[in-house]
Amino acid sequence: xxxxxxxxxxxxxxxxxxxxxxxxxxxxxxxxxxxxxxxxxxxxxxxxxxxxxxxxxxxxxxxxxxxxxxxxxxxxxxxxxxxxxxxxxxxxxxxxxxxxxxxxxxxxxxxxxxxxxxxxxxxxxxxxxxxxxxxxxxxxxxxxxxxxxxxxxxxxxxxxxxxxxxxxxxxxxxxxxxxxxxxxxxxxxxxxxxxxxxxxxxxxxxxxxxxxxxxxxxxxxxxxxxxxxxxxxxxxxxxxxxxxxxxxxxxxxxxxxxxxxxxxxxxxxxxxxxxxxxxxxxxxxxxxxxxxxxxxxxxxxxxxxxxxxxxxxxxxxxxxxxxxxxxxxxxxxxxxxxxxxxxxxxxxxxxxxxxxxxxxxxxxxxxxxxxxxxxxxxxxxxxxxxxxxxxxxxxxxxxxxxxxxxxxxxxxxxxxxxxxxxxxx
Ligand SMILES: Nc1ncnc2c1ncn2[C@@H]1O[C@H](COP(=O)(O)OP(=O)(O)OP(=O)(O)O)[C@@H](O)[C@H]1O
Numbered sequence: 001x002x003x004x005x006x007x008x009x010x011x012x013x014x015x016x017x018x019x020x021x022x023x024x025x026x027x028x029x030x031x032x033x034x035x036x037x038x039x040x041x042x043x044x045x046x047x048x049x050x051x052x053x054x055x056x057x058x059x060x061x062x063x064x065x066x067x068x069x070x071x072x073x074x075x076x077x078x079x080x081x082x083x084x085x086x087x088x089x090x091x092x093x094x095x096x097x098x099x100x101x102x103x104x105x106x107x108x109x110x111x112x113x114x115x116x117x118x119x120x121x122x123x124x125x126x127x128x129x130x131x132x133x134x135x136x137x138x139x140x141x142x143x144x145x146x147x148x149x150x151x152x153x154x155x156x157x158x159x160x161x162x163x164x165x166x167x168x169x170x171x172x173x174x175x176x177x178x179x180x181x182x183x184x185x186x187x188x189x190x191x192x193x194x195x196x197x198x199x200x201x202x203x204x205x206x207x208x209x210x211x212x213x214x215x216x217x218x219x220x221x222x223x224x225x226x227x228x229x230x231x232x233x234x235x236x237x238x239x240x241x242x243x244x245x246x247x248x249x250x251x252x253x254x255x256x257x258x259x260x261x262x263x264x265x266x267x268x269x270x271x272x273x274x275x276x277x278x279x280x281x282x283x284x285x286x287x288x289x290x291x292x293x294x295x296x297x298x299x300x301x302x303x304x305x306x307x308x309x310x311x312x313x314x315x316x317x318x319x320x321x322x323x324x325x326x327x328x329x330x331x332x333x334x335x336x337x338x339x340x341x342x343x344x345x346x347x348x349x350x351x352x353x354x355x356x357x358x359x360x361x362x363x364x365x366x367x368x369x370x371x372x373x374x375x376x377x378x379x380x381x382x383x384x385x386x387x388x389x390x391x392x393x394x395x396x397x398x399x400x401x402x403x404x405x406x407x408x409x410x411x412x413x414x415x416x417x418x419x420x421x422x423x424x425x
Pocket of ligand 1: 120121122123149150151152153154155156157158220262339340343
């Protein structure tokens, strides 16, 4: 049995309810950000702060209660009409009232309330179970976490799961994608600046480290951090303090650092692109997210979850089922964009399909097409090989692992061709 509370009012969790008191129950705190609210379908009993009433779709399967400070009959009627079973008042009795409602549903305390990740991360494959085991270790300590996986495998989701299941869950989770910020802005984004620190710094601004203090910071694509900033980051991590650009004040840091990369960082170290000392500082626990094609048993459960999620978020969209042919098509596809691509394909198919079923033609999967003129010129077999390998290497943006899997050839063969200048990446 899972209990949820949606509120953006810290007071409710702060002064009225001590989170530890409810921690025997599976209390999940959502804030007003839509992404959390949209994750409430699997909650059994949900308490919603009345200030957020318009955000919450009470058609979800949970039993919904309002938390309100308006003891008004008309309000009660409104809540009933909106599908709420009742309401409890924001008062110093709030905690008792909450427990009364919970007990009414015979909610059994869960044995280990900190270790259920399945409300956020879907999938039942062995690979994902292994991820859950490492996640459990990560959340019960303050260790750094490093997530490795191809694009779209769920690295950011895992980072959120680490944060939301840790003792820091009521503090900020701040994510920053190093690769998406122009090089010259990364430093001020991470460390902040004082007014007048440089031209254009008309007001002082906190950096991401300060924003994340007491919570967690997620440094996505850390392998892209320029070398000079790696030195500064190392200093911040060693001294556990930060000061803004152009400032003298030092802020002590108490946060968890979660990093992610699609690159093999050790290779980057060996190639002199990543500082070895920083690599070891950040190392901590590593969570490897396998590509979707290596956990095929997750494809259909994930597809069903995305179908449900999409129709929950768009009340005018009916929940549709996958036909047998469409399941087969999904199972046989390669998914270079992993789970992100699967989600997009399913959402588009829902829109394209007529009726209650999604057929295989509704699933638009990018095809790998060999150039038509391939056979027009005469070549040796070796030349054909080179042309095909080069074609796929370009298609998959230089990702040798993809090409290896598609063409079933060894990585060393590809690297040899690159080394011999027979193909370019
Ligand atoms: N196990 C999962 N269960 C449900 N949704 C998932 C799962 N894994 C990934 N997703 C969804 O797939 C999409 C991509 O995930 P996410 O952004 O976490 O990937 P990423 O590895 O961080 O990608 P990138 O490397 O491109 O930043 C998101 O919409 C996320 O919610």
